[in-house]
Amino acid sequence: MSLAGRAEQISLLRTAIARIEAGAQAGQATSGIAVSLDQRRSAFFELAPAAPVDRGAATGFAMALAARFARAQNGPVLWIAEDFALSEWGVPYGPGLAAYGLNWRDFTLMRLARRADVWLAMEEAIRARAFAAIVAEPMMLAGADCPNLMRRLAMGARAAGARAILLRPPANERAPFLAPTPMRFEIKARPAPRPSAGRRPLPGRAAWGVRCAGPPGSLPGIDPDAFHSVDLAACLAGEDVLSAALSLRFPAQPSASARAA
Amino acid sequence: MPRYLCVFLPSLPPARELHEAGRIEALADWCRRFTPLAATDGPDGLVLDVAGAAHLFGGEAALLALIERKLARHCARAAIADTPEAGWAMARFGPELARERILASGDSKALMRAVSNLPVAALRIDSAIALALSQTGLKRIGDIALRPRAPIAARFGASVFARLDAMLGQSKSPICPRFEAPAYVAERRYMDGVCAREHIEATILALAHDVCDMLVKHDEGARSIAAVLFRVDGAVRRIDCATSRPQRDPALIARLFREKLDSIEADNNSLDVGYGFDLIRLAVMHAEPLGARQDKIAGIEASKDLVTQAQNEGAGFARTGQAQDALADFLDRMSARFGAQRVLRLSPQDTHMPERAMILTPAARGLIQPEPPAPVDERPLRLFERPERIDAIAQAPDGPPLKFRWRRVIHDVVAYEGPERIAPEWWRSAAPSLTRDYFRVEDKNGRRFWLYREGIYVSETQAPRWFVQGLFA
Numbered sequence: 001m002s003l004a005g006r007a008e009q010i011s012l013l014r015t016a017i018a019r020i021e022a023g024a025q026a027g028q029a030t031s032g033i034a035v036s037l038d039q040r041r042s043a044f045f046e047l048a049p050a051a052p053v054d055r056g057a058a059t060g061f062a063m064a065l066a067a068r069f070a071r072a073q074n075g076p077v078l079w080i081a082e083d084f085a086l087s088e089w090g091v092p093y094g095p096g097l098a099a100y101g102l103n104w105r106d107f108t109l110m111r112l113a114r115r116a117d118v119w120l121a122m123e124e125a126i127r128a129r130a131f132a133a134i135v136a137e138p139m140m141l142a143g144a145d146c147p148n149l150m151r152r153l154a155m156g157a158r159a160a161g162a163r164a165i166l167l168r169p170p171a172n173e174r175a176p177f178l179a180p181t182p183m184r185f186e187i188k189a190r191p192a193p194r195p196s197a198g199r200r201p202l203p204g205r206a207a208w209g210v211r212c213a214g215p216p217g218s219l220p221g222i223d224p225d226a227f228h229s230v231d232l233a234a235c236l237a238g239e240d241v242l243s244a245a246l247s248l249r250f251p252a253q254p255s256a257s258a259r260a261a
Numbered sequence: 262m263p264r265y266l267c268v269f270l271p272s273l274p275p276a277r278e279l280h281e282a283g284r285i286e287a288l289a290d291w292c293r294r295f296t297p298l299a300a301t302d303g304p305d306g307l308v309l310d311v312a313g314a315a316h317l318f319g320g321e322a323a324l325l326a327l328i329e330r331k332l333a334r335h336c337a338r339a340a341i342a343d344t345p346e347a348g349w350a351m352a353r354f355g356p357e358l359a360r361e362r363i364l365a366s367g368d369s370k371a372l373m374r375a376v377s378n379l380p381v382a383a384l385r386i387d388s389a390i391a392l393a394l395s396q397t398g399l400k401r402i403g404d405i406a407l408r409p410r411a412p413i414a415a416r417f418g419a420s421v422f423a424r425l426d427a428m429l430g431q432s433k434s435p436i437c438p439r440f441e442a443p444a445y446v447a448e449r450r451y452m453d454g455v456c457a458r459e460h461i462e463a464t465i466l467a468l469a470h471d472v473c474d475m476l477v478k479h480d481e482g483a484r485s486i487a488a489v490l491f492r493v494d495g496a497v498r499r500i501d502c503a504t505s506r507p508q509r510d511p512a513l514i515a516r517l518f519r520e521k522l523d524s525i526e527a528d529n530n531s532l533d534v535g536y537g538f539d540l541i542r543l544a545v546m547h548a549e550p551l552g553a554r555q556d557k558i559a560g561i562e563a564s565k566d567l568v569t570q571a572q573n574e575g576a577g578f579a580r581t582g583q584a585q586d587a588l589a590d591f592l593d594r595m596s597a598r599f600g601a602q603r604v605l606r607l608s609p610q611d612t613h614m615p616e617r618a619m620i621l622t623p624a625a626r627g628l629i630q631p632e633p634p635a636p637v638d639e640r641p642l643r644l645f646e647r648p649e650r651i652d653a654i655a656q657a658p659d660g661p662p663l664k665f666r667w668r669r670v671i672h673d674v675v676a677y678e679g680p681e682r683i684a685p686e687w688w689r690s691a692a693p694s695l696t697r698d699y700f701r702v703e704d705k706n707g708r709r710f711w712l713y714r715e716g717i718y719v720s721e722t723q724a725p726r727w728f729v730q731g732l733f734a
């Protein structure tokens with residue numbers, strides 16, 4: 001190889017390294033997988049409550065997503081949770097699933113003692129191709145739950161055509177978002193229009209403020225700092241509401257061309 | 262006709278002085294290598310139902326000699342009879358010669374002859390009664406058997422003749438095996454112990470083929486399977502697996518046990534092969550009829566009519582057999598790996614108490630539950646396993662909450678719905694419990710909670726307490 005050729009190669013490598021470093025600084029996944037991920041085919045979602053007390057809201061959003069996939073794929077939902085998370089935040093309650101259009105018969109819960117078991121069960125569930133949606137809920141994320149693990153799960157989900165949702169604790173500088181996908185959302189509770197009983201207002205139905213926490217520019221037209229309004233009633237009534245709210249199309253929805261076909 | 266082999270272990274130390282492997286239960290488990298129906302009989306005895314099993318070991322005399330030899334360190338004495346009581350008596354009070362302790366099958370006269378010379382204590386009656394009988398001159402069982410029953414029963418109690426009848430086979434006295442009898446069994450014996458994990462797995466796979474052949478003949482599938490590993494030094498390891506539907510695929514059964522072995526290794530609770538296993542047994546503990554199922558006809562999937570019909574039957578999602586198989590296989594494997602109590606499905610209960618209205622049951626049980634009645638009001642998405650106490654402020658002691666503090670955060674209530682009064686189920690518990698008034702509340706940030714006030718003011722309590730029991734989205 002000529003000196004010029006070698007210099008050119010080194011220059012290319014330096015450029016690539018700089019790009020990777022810039023990506024890492026921006027908090028995005030650094031692998032080629034992440035770069036090539038087509039958001040329209042994303043199969044891995046990472047949801048984090050904006051604050052610990054928003055865990056109920058984040059759970060509801062995860063359940064709404066799962067119910068959406070379950071309806072689209074005509075399959076059951078698996079919820080894999082760490083024991084500690086269920087003790088701390090409660091167990092998914094059967095009668096409460098009805099509001100999300102989920103039948104309690106189509107809901108399976110795995111409560112596991114260790115976080116490593118949660119990842120193992122999630123990977124097995126993805127491979128099994130038996131569930132329309134798989135939700136994993138660890139109590140916390142630690143150093144071992146590295147982006148590589150998330151990448152592995154995301155790749156597995158994409159290969160198997162499964163929909164995996166990670167319901168994680170609030171993200172912060174020490175525990176940033178990990179998923180190698182633009183589908184990273186921060187969820188907080190949002191007051192919904194309240195029906196009234198006489199002069200007294202009643203609690204509204206489920207509604208969320210959703211912030212897209214994907215890498216900058218990963219979702220064109222979405223303000224990454226703003227919380228977008230999404231409510232359950234609209235979400236259950238029409239399948240395009242979430243997409244309209246977030247200006248993106250979820251994988252469960254067929255494309256316009258597919259519909260026409 | 263059952264045949265009982267009773268073993269008397271006179272030199273077995275008390276349980277508290279023994280390590281696990283030396284206890285009477287461990288010895289009963291070891292005896293399961295001869296027959297699956299093995300039970301303990303008091304602190305110093307074992308009883309085995311060896312009907313149909315003795316010939317595998319060269320006959321009753323050879324089996325008796327083998328067991329006595331293997332348990333010689335406990336000075337074991339064994340006997341074989343048609344009833345457990347006769348076996349018990351012969352093992353403890355019978356002749357020295359082992360072959361004389363084997364009573365002929367179905368010969369009641371021979372049985373009577375053999376036991377009539379035994380002391381009354383051989384009836385296994387209370388020692389005070391035995392002493393009283395002896396003092397009146399009734400020292401042998403034969404002395405009692407030939408006399409009128411009424412006077413003896415009136416003086417010494419009915420238990421004397423109840424025992425005698427049981428000994429002579431005139432009344433039933435079943436044994437209580439440590440483990441239920443399996444429906445199908447296959448086993449492999451090795452001259453040298455098997456130690457390697459892959460050899461154990463290969464053996465289980467081979468046994469699964471044998472067991473599945475039996476299941477196919479009877480058109481059944483296994484729901485509960487146990488692998489019993491007998492170590493050469495007498496220790497026994499039992500591994501149980503359950504399936505969510507009748508199963509007779511050898512590869513799948515072997516895979517369940519592979520998962521189980523993985524989990525045993527992962528928990529640092531190694532299999533402890535010691536010097537190896539000389540007997541590996543695979544037993545189908547529970548089998549169910551396996552109905553014929555046809556998912557595809559000449560490559561055509563089940564028609565949409567069938568799918569629609571399944572949907573109409575209320576099964577939630579209608580799925581093809583292939584999808585159901587994948588789901589059932591996954592649930593079985595995870596149940597084997599993490600334990601059945603870790604893989605759960607919702608199960609509605611006939612109660613209006615929220616914490617009991619929908620419980621979690623092992624998915625491997627595969628029970629179909631009826632549709633529960635729909636609750637009147639909206640229910641939370643998450644329910645705390647134990648309601649958490651909160652500090653709440655209300656305008657009146659029996660009014661709705663205005664503000665509450667939960668986990669050190671104060672929430673201002675801006676909207677509420679309630680109360681929904683749920684009375685305690687007084688018929689379930691003896692301890693009195695209080696009525697609950699439930700409120701669905703929303704704070705100013707849109708967070709929604711399910712609170713309740715415990716106790717009706719004045720009529721039930723002077724200081725009602727508040728709890729948060731669930732979270733809405």
